[in-house]
Amino acid sequence: MKELKAEVSHKMETNLNNLRKDQKQIITDENRNMRQLDKIEHMQKALAEDFTSVKASLEATDKLKQRASQNFEAIDKENIDDKKKLESAIQALEKTLN
Helix, strand or coil, rough: HHHHHHHHHHHHHHHHHHHHHHHHHHHHHHHHHHHHHHHHHHHHHHHHEEEEEEEHHHHHHHHHHHHHHHHHCCCCCHHHHHHHHHHHHHHHHHHHHC
């Protein structure tokens, strides 16, 4: 009977030690998972900030592109007007010379 009690006691102690080891491993895994989750959250925040920055940069670039296009259109119009004036002046000079 003593041997049976000792055997049961030994098995219970072994099981308890195994459970403690498993518990420590679970806690270690959970801590690692929490650190990884923190890293992922940090990366997500950084990506969101980058996205916002890139979006603002693209909007600013689009505005610059629109202003440049408007400026080029205005310059082209001035050049066309100047060309017409010069052509008219040349025709007038040609008439006076002939």
